[in-house]
Amino acid sequence: MANLSYILCFFFFTLCLTSPVLSRVISENPRTTSLDIPSSIHKTLTVFSPLGFQAEKSVESQKWEFSSPSAFSLPLHSRLAVRGTSERDYKSLTLARLERDSARVQSLQTRLDLAVNGITKADLKPMEMELEDEKLEGPIISGTSQGSGEYFSRVGIGHPASEVYMVLDTGSDVNWLQCAPCADCYQQADPIFDPVKSSTYSPLSCDTKQCQSLDVSECRNNTCLYEVSYGDGSYTVGDFVTESVTFGGSAAVDNVAIGCGHSNEGLFVGAAGLIGLGGGALSFPSQIKASSFSYCLVDRDSDSTSTLEFDSATPPGAVTAPLIRNSKLDTFYYVDLTGLSVAGNMLPISTSALKLDDNGDGGVIVDSGTAVTRLQTDVYNSLRDEFVKGTRHLPSTNGVALFDTCFDLSKKKSVDVPTVSFHFSNGKELALPAKNYLIPVDSSGTFCLAFAPTSSSLSIIGNVQQQGTRVTFDLANSLIGFSSNKC
Structure with missing residues (x-):
């Protein structure tokens, strides 16, 4: 019986390692992701180099x-x-x-x-x-x-x-x-x-x-x-x-x-x-x-x-989300964002915090001109607190301007930080690259969490979080598509 139990345990352990479905779930939903510190700092210096831009x-x-x-x-x-x-x-x-x-x-x-x-x-x-x-x-x-x-x-x-x-x-x-x-x-x-x-x-x-x-x-x-x-x-x-x-x-x-x-x-x-x-x-x-x-x-x-x-098609494999419109203002493009997760853990936020209501208030827009994603204060605080839990191993430093969560990474070559993902009403998930939410604010190694709170009802997904992603506004089918590395 002992041998049989051992064989069964070994069998199921092997299955978990080799099953395409299970391994895909593990690989696509990691709890942490890596950020290359020297590469990020190098870009901040290139900006001011005479040969940096042509x-x-x-x-x-x-x-x-x-x-x-x-x-x-x-x-x-x-x-x-x-x-x-x-x-x-x-x-x-x-x-x-x-x-x-x-x-x-x-x-x-x-x-x-x-x-x-x-x-x-x-x-x-x-x-x-x-x-x-x-x-x-x-x-x-x-x-x-x-x-x-x-x-x-x-x-x-x-x-x-x-x-x-x-x-x-x-x-x-x-x-x-x-x-x-x-x-x-x-x-x-x-x-x-x-x-x-x-x-x-x-x-x-x-x-x-x-x-x-x-x-x-x-x-x-x-x-x-x-x-x-x-x-x-x-x-x-x-x-x-x-x-x-x-x-x-x-x-x-x-x-x-x-x-x-x-x-x-x-x-x-x-x-x-x-x-x-x-x-x-x-x-x-x-x-x-x-x-x-x-x-x-x-x-x-x-x-x-x-x-x-x-008039080009949404790239294959794009993460799509419902595009909704505001009856009070037709300019903005709203995405049906229903939640966020940090390190695979869904944040405990109310269902109304991200919802566009019948009066045209609230909701989340995708905007090319806003740089930093803005979230209602309660949502932001929940995101920040969960992110801080996963970065206790990193040396913290003073905040910079509207960023209140910053780190001194001057002595690091690479760091593992919690993953941050957007979750949409159709069940789709968009995982952000680490460089899209932990960004350098100087050339000395200070990096900050690139989200900010807002006291207003309107939340905004900004262009820092969109960098490196092709964003498709499928007006005919009322969808927004996000395709990583399609620049």
Whole structure:
């Protein structure tokens, strides 16, 4: 009998080791994951190396490619690769990024609050801006602060096409760029667009659907004027027109409604304007009737490029989650996130903490412009506390800005940290790479947990957590797909 028991135990032990199903569960759901410390610190130093980036060379040599006969794509560059930085060291760069990020998050929440509470332009005190001796009146409304725009694409505007850098933003709808004559323009990397030189420039009249879809508009000689204002005091005002938008000198889209801004002010980081990728009627995907679009955000401290693609299929093997919409505000893309886990342990959070309610409040959006993922305070505290339990072997250090959980890893070559995963309502799980949530904040070995609490009801999955992942917005099937290492 003893021998039989031994044989049975050995048999089941061997089965557990060799069974494809059981071994897959073990390999796909580890409790810890490794982070390469020297590699991460090296990237923070490369940013300030004279030979670190060769942005102009990489931009000029980039070729636009088509994924399929019905799809098109364009290059995606990190802000740092295009613009460089005036900061003296990586900690200063981090603090500047976090300051911009906080302004953007506040702006997103304020915009949602206005929509949820049904506040319209008639309810707000208008502000006046001078535009070629005409006054355009509209409310001070909050939108997305472009100060935190971290990803750019190069597109052609007009015919012949004038190539400019544009910020890409899933948190806004109206496309716009600075135009001559310029009453008030901020500094941008390329020459100001001159509509006189474009044969495809066409002003929109006030009775057009595009003009009437604007939150704030005005008429002047039966031509449509637009205004977009942001929570940090930034704004753009000008003529609302249609123009040709060209990708790589070959793939042109005609009659795109776009703002031609003659008065612009704010922290727009040197881009000529913005391409709105939101869900509203005036966004670029909506105007071209795209069934889907996707992007892959490369490392912000890298000069490598990726692509923004339209009408391409979700990559095989993607982790998909339900895409839900807010009846009060159609701009944002909400994902049906139902929970989070740390080291394989589900966090004890209420079901309502991440839910979009019937009034349009709460929920979780996926945003390309927000850097750091924001979670309601109770959810964040639960995440942080569980993460701290699994990192007691690491030397802790003082917090940095909005990060309250930081470590001194200057003497480490590699560390094992608890896994962090998102869990969706369809049962799917997205496990994050360690480098997407334990990030360097200086070049001395200080690493911080890259999540932050928010007192607002809106949670945001930011671009630090999206880096290295192709995010597909399948608009036709109401799904969001996450595909690791598909840049």
